[in-house]
Amino acid sequence: MFSQLRILESNISFKLLRWLLIWFLVLFIALGSNPVLAINDTIKIGVLSLRGNLKAEEAWQGMIEHLQNTVESHEFKIIPLGFDEINLAIRQRNVDFIIANSSIFVTLESRYNASAVATLYVRNSSGVPINSFGGVIISKADNPSITQIKDLKGRRVAAVSETSFGGWQTGLREIINKGVLPSEFQSLVFLETHDAVVEAVLSGEAEVGFVRTGTLEKMAREGSIRVRDLYVIGDRHLSYYPYRVSTQLYPEWPLAKLAHVPDDLALKIALSLFSMPESYMLYHSPYGAGWGLPQNYQPVHGLLRELKLPPYDHSESLTLPDTLKNYSQYLLLALISFLAGIGFISYIFMDQ
Numbered sequence: 001m002f003s004q005l006r007i008l009e010s011n012i013s014f015k016l017l018r019w020l021l022i023w024f025l026v027l028f029i030a031l032g033s034n035p036v037l038a039i040n041d042t043i044k045i046g047v048l049s050l051r052g053n054l055k056a057e058e059a060w061q062g063m064i065e066h067l068q069n070t071v072e073s074h075e076f077k078i079i080p081l082g083f084d085e086i087n088l089a090i091r092q093r094n095v096d097f098i099i100a101n102s103s104i105f106v107t108l109e110s111r112y113n114a115s116a117v118a119t120l121y122v123r124n125s126s127g128v129p130i131n132s133f134g135g136v137i138i139s140k141a142d143n144p145s146i147t148q149i150k151d152l153k154g155r156r157v158a159a160v161s162e163t164s165f166g167g168w169q170t171g172l173r174e175i176i177n178k179g180v181l182p183s184e185f186q187s188l189v190f191l192e193t194h195d196a197v198v199e200a201v202l203s204g205e206a207e208v209g210f211v212r213t214g215t216l217e218k219m220a221r222e223g224s225i226r227v228r229d230l231y232v233i234g235d236r237h238l239s240y241y242p243y244r245v246s247t248q249l250y251p252e253w254p255l256a257k258l259a260h261v262p263d264d265l266a267l268k269i270a271l272s273l274f275s276m277p278e279s280y281m282l283y284h285s286p287y288g289a290g291w292g293l294p295q296n297y298q299p300v301h302g303l304l305r306e307l308k309l310p311p312y313d314h315s316e317s318l319t320l321p322d323t324l325k326n327y328s329q330y331l332l333l334a335l336i337s338f339l340a341g342i343g344f345i346s347y348i349f350m351d352q
């Protein structure tokens with residue numbers, strides 16, 4: 001009697017072990033879609049295209065050349081991304097690092113466990129490093145009827161994107177605090193690049209525009225506009241800041257690593273960027289630019305929380321397609337676990 005029980009127990013234990021081994025094999029395959037970077041992989045750095053893809057590649061080419069020369073065993077590639085392309089690029093594992101505005105980073109930190117490894121800085125004409133930015137609200141200089149934030153009511157307004165921090169969200173906070181709501185505009189359009197917003201204001205297509213700090217000065221330096229043709233609404237006239245600004249300042253763009261990137265690789269890249277000659281980043285400032293220690297992004301959290309924007313848009317509900325897209329891997333593992341459990345139980349009882 002006892003020997004039969006021991007044989008039965010041994011058979012059940014063997015079957016249990018076999019099913020566990022099969023389950024771990026399936027689990028390993030299922031998780032195989034998230035490989036750690038191999039030593040010779042090309043490191044893809046996604047960058048938000050503020051002014052179009054060609055200018056994005058031009059802006060960061062010097063940094064890529066520096067990384068190619070200083071980080072062994074890796075190739076580096078810039079992937080320009082529009083505002084509406086970043087989330088998809090991350091979900092499809094098309095990028096390993098992201099350089100984007102501060103509010104996009106905060107959202108990626110919440111959704112994808114991204115982490116900042118460095119923060120951008122630019123030097124002003126006095127050689128002082130500046131690692132903050134804000135928004136600029138502009139109108140045409142020859143339009144005396146729009147000189148204050150209250151004048152935005154009933155106007156045709158252009159901004160960059162709903163997720164543009166400098167080109168919409170910083171200015172949005174400013175106008176709301178001054179008692180003006182977007183619903184009080186005559187119209188609001190998002191034009192996807194900062195250049196397009198400036199050009200819309202100059203052409204009369206829009207009466208008011210929202211762009212990030214530094215946009216006007218860069219376009220003037222390139223000869224495409226004259227700053228004197230534009231009026232900065234709510235200009236703060238900050239003596240220590242090199243650009244015209246209508247809003248408070250926030251931490252500059254971070255370089256963020258995504259969760260699948262090994263910490264030691266991120267450290268190598270960060271150390272390389274900390275020692276990069278500032279002449280590699282002259283596109284960002286004629287006086288030099290570079291990367292420093294990651295800054296505290298709590299002020300950005302504060303703005304997003306105040307405006308109830310993602311990731312603090314708690315009223316936002318996911319549709320079924322969004323849920324399947326965002327949590328497909330976890331749903332797959334849950335289904336595999338369920339089927340494995342049913343199969344194991346059926347196998348045990350059918351074999352008795």
